[in-house]
Amino acid sequence: MSGGMHRDFEAAMSFLNEGDDYLVVSHVQPDGDAISSTLAAAWLLDRLGKRVVLANQDPVPDRLRFLSGSERILSLDSLAPDLRFKRIVAVDCADFKRIGQLSERFAEGAELLNIDHHPTNDAYGVCNLIVPEAAATAQILFELIAASGHALDAAAAELLYTGLLTDTGGFRYSNTDTRVMQTAARLLEAGADGYRIADRLLETMTLPQLKLLRLGLNRMEFRFDDRVCSMLITPEDMAEIGAAPEDLEGLVNYARNVEGVEAGVLLKGLRDGSVKASLRSGGTLDVAAIASAFGGGGHIRAAGCRLEDDVQIEALLSAIGEALEPR
Amino acid sequence: MSGGMHRDFEAAMSFLNEGDDYLVVSHVQPDGDAISSTLAAAWLLDRLGKRVVLANQDPVPDRLRFLSGSERILSLDSLAPDLRFKRIVAVDCADFKRIGQLSERFAEGAELLNIDHHPTNDAYGVCNLIVPEAAATAQILFELIAASGHALDAAAAELLYTGLLTDTGGFRYSNTDTRVMQTAARLLEAGADGYRIADRLLETMTLPQLKLLRLGLNRMEFRFDDRVCSMLITPEDMAEIGAAPEDLEGLVNYARNVEGVEAGVLLKGLRDGSVKASLRSGGTLDVAAIASAFGGGGHIRAAGCRLEDDVQIEALLSAIGEALEPR
Ligand SMILES: [Mn+2]
Numbered sequence: 001m002s003g004g005m006h007r008d009f010e011a012a013m014s015f016l017n018e019g020d021d022y023l024v025v026s027h028v029q030p031d032g033d034a035i036s037s038t039l040a041a042a043w044l045l046d047r048l049g050k051r052v053v054l055a056n057q058d059p060v061p062d063r064l065r066f067l068s069g070s071e072r073i074l075s076l077d078s079l080a081p082d083l084r085f086k087r088i089v090a091v092d093c094a095d096f097k098r099i100g101q102l103s104e105r106f107a108e109g110a111e112l113l114n115i116d117h118h119p120t121n122d123a124y125g126v127c128n129l130i131v132p133e134a135a136a137t138a139q140i141l142f143e144l145i146a147a148s149g150h151a152l153d154a155a156a157a158e159l160l161y162t163g164l165l166t167d168t169g170g171f172r173y174s175n176t177d178t179r180v181m182q183t184a185a186r187l188l189e190a191g192a193d194g195y196r197i198a199d200r201l202l203e204t205m206t207l208p209q210l211k212l213l214r215l216g217l218n219r220m221e222f223r224f225d226d227r228v229c230s231m232l233i234t235p236e237d238m239a240e241i242g243a244a245p246e247d248l249e250g251l252v253n254y255a256r257n258v259e260g261v262e263a264g265v266l267l268k269g270l271r272d273g274s275v276k277a278s279l280r281s282g283g284t285l286d287v288a289a290i291a292s293a294f295g296g297g298g299h300i301r302a303a304g305c306r307l308e309d310d311v312q313i314e315a316l317l318s319a320i321g322e323a324l325e326p327r
Numbered sequence: 328m329s330g331g332m333h334r335d336f337e338a339a340m341s342f343l344n345e346g347d348d349y350l351v352v353s354h355v356q357p358d359g360d361a362i363s364s365t366l367a368a369a370w371l372l373d374r375l376g377k378r379v380v381l382a383n384q385d386p387v388p389d390r391l392r393f394l395s396g397s398e399r400i401l402s403l404d405s406l407a408p409d410l411r412f413k414r415i416v417a418v419d420c421a422d423f424k425r426i427g428q429l430s431e432r433f434a435e436g437a438e439l440l441n442i443d444h445h446p447t448n449d450a451y452g453v454c455n456l457i458v459p460e461a462a463a464t465a466q467i468l469f470e471l472i473a474a475s476g477h478a479l480d481a482a483a484a485e486l487l488y489t490g491l492l493t494d495t496g497g498f499r500y501s502n503t504d505t506r507v508m509q510t511a512a513r514l515l516e517a518g519a520d521g522y523r524i525a526d527r528l529l530e531t532m533t534l535p536q537l538k539l540l541r542l543g544l545n546r547m548e549f550r551f552d553d554r555v556c557s558m559l560i561t562p563e564d565m566a567e568i569g570a571a572p573e574d575l576e577g578l579v580n581y582a583r584n585v586e587g588v589e590a591g592v593l594l595k596g597l598r599d600g601s602v603k604a605s606l607r608s609g610g611t612l613d614v615a616a617i618a619s620a621f622g623g624g625g626h627i628r629a630a631g632c633r634l635e636d637d638v639q640i641e642a643l644l645s646a647i648g649e650a651l652e653p654r
């Protein structure tokens with residue numbers, strides 16, 4: 001475990017101070033914390049007078065493009081073919097593989113600063129700033145910026161607020177602790193427009209998201225005395241609605257959140273006939289244990305696995321039913 | 328306006344200290360802040376060694392019954408017929424009328440402490456603690472308890488967190504300011520289980536709520552280049568679903584939150600053939616101005632009015648269309 005061994009803010013600042021050129025990268029299929037942390041790390045490197053390139057294997061999701069500076073994050077294709085990076089800052093990546101194809105652009109002997117909050121992080125950097133109890137990588141960057149002595153401006157505050165907000169599910173998950181709220185207070189004070197960020201990221205629904213929600217609710221199936229609720233979305237549904245995979249984000253929570261439901265399941269049919277299952281529990285059921293029996297994994301409350309066919313779907317739902325505590 | 332004139336925490340503490348018997352009351356159709364503030368005021372009076380009766384015209388909504396002490400809040404009928412109260416603490420009531428029928432139980436010459444955050448509060452008490460910039464009455468009670476010198480325990484922290492959470496829409500509304508977040512941090516530190524509260528109040532949906540949401544989404548109608556979205560729910564729908572009026576809470580936001588929609592409208596048919604319209608805007612449109620043209624009122628972003636028939640419904644929707652900024 002990384003624990004206290006890898007939380008040297010001074011060493012991280014030295015890494016950022018010592019070079020001239022940096023690449024900041026995050027994980028494939030970036031989420032709010034990944035993009036915010038990328039931009040916040042760049043904000044700090046800008047203040048330190050460094051040259052910075054921001055790049056990611058996958059594009060910035062549309063809904064995060066309102067973040068100032070997000071247009072600076074390049075895709076893999078738009079990097080000059082010969083460009084190689086020697087000093088890298090990786091944010092919110094639990095392991096080296098999460099960086100994806102962008103790691104092909106690291107120079108031989110490249111040095112990497114690994115800033116992350118995932119407890120499973122295996123300290124793959126030459127320098128590691130891993131704070132597993134931080135609710136978001138943005139929380140760690142908040143503290144790194146504080147350690148740097150640079151005062152937050154409204155732009156940085158907006159970025160960090162976004163990371164905190166998204167990784168805590170809008171200050172609702174159990175990782176919403178005293179430190180998160182203290183930090184949020186400081187960020188609002190520094191000029192973050194919390195209402196605007198929450199409204200755009202958590203309230204606003206695109207038309208495809210709305211149509212998926214409507215379809216999902218109409219497709220809900222209840223089993224085992226209404227203790228399990230599942231929804232199936234087919235590739236044809238996705239095409240008809242014009243939905244992107246990211247539009248499904250959060251849909252499974254509607255199944256999980258029905259009163260009395262202990263497990264919510266979203267079954268997303270893929271083009272090859274297989275099915276991606278997302279499992280959510282209220283905490284009484286360990287869905288990671290169930291998912292791992294099907295070659296998947298995750299946490300107690302959120303897990304996933306891939307299923308080959310209808311037989312496996314039924315097997316998964318049966319396994320969930322068997323795992324319920326007898327009443 | 329009440330402003331700075333009525334925010335004397337010491338005077339409020341004197342009011343609470345000087346008597347022996349108190350009634351704590353809030354407004355009709357109580358919301359999360361009303362119930363939380365009632366219970367938090369009682370918590371403080373308990374600490375001060377006072378005899379306290381809690382009562383409200385309307386019952387505690389089911390979803391708030393998990394709050395410890397909520398069973399202490401009596402309904403009007405369950406009060407002994409002759410009982411009259413001389414010292415009253417009213418919380419979260421913008422005006423005296425909001426107390427409803429419970430005011431019939433106030434003794435002649437009764438003295439009332441008015442604790443509230445509504446900017447329109449007209450200082451109807453003998454003592455008034457009105458803090459219009461507070462996001463919730465629970466925020467004022469947090470400060471009153473701090474002024475009392477009594478240390479928060481987990482039970483009080485849970486109550487105050489609930490009031491803050493509900494009146495800020497889960498820390499999403501524009502009233503979510505630095506002070507709210509600082510207070511939330513202190514409440515979590517004092518033992519409030521923020522996750523549990525948010526999960527129960529903001530995430531969990533009862534079956535009637537789920538069915539209403541599904542119906543609402545299926546009934547959505549878009550007008551004026553998809554800038555206005557309305558949903559109609561009939562009394563027959565409510566009966567078939569077995570829904571209570573409070574189950575409709577929040578539904579109109581789904582209309583308002585569709586990307587590109589500037590006004591969301593929920594039309595709730597009543598048994599007498601009239602319709603209760605709830606209007607929500609993203610802020611570009613002043614729905615209070617529209618509602619007031621139909622005898623209703625509210626705020627820029629949230630308003631309501633009552634309509635007599637289909638002709639008036641069409642008139643309201645037309646009025647909204649006309650109020651949209653030309654593109
Ligand atoms: Mn993260």
Ligand SMILES: [Mn+2]
Nearest residue numbers: 360419463464
């Ligand atoms: Mn209130």
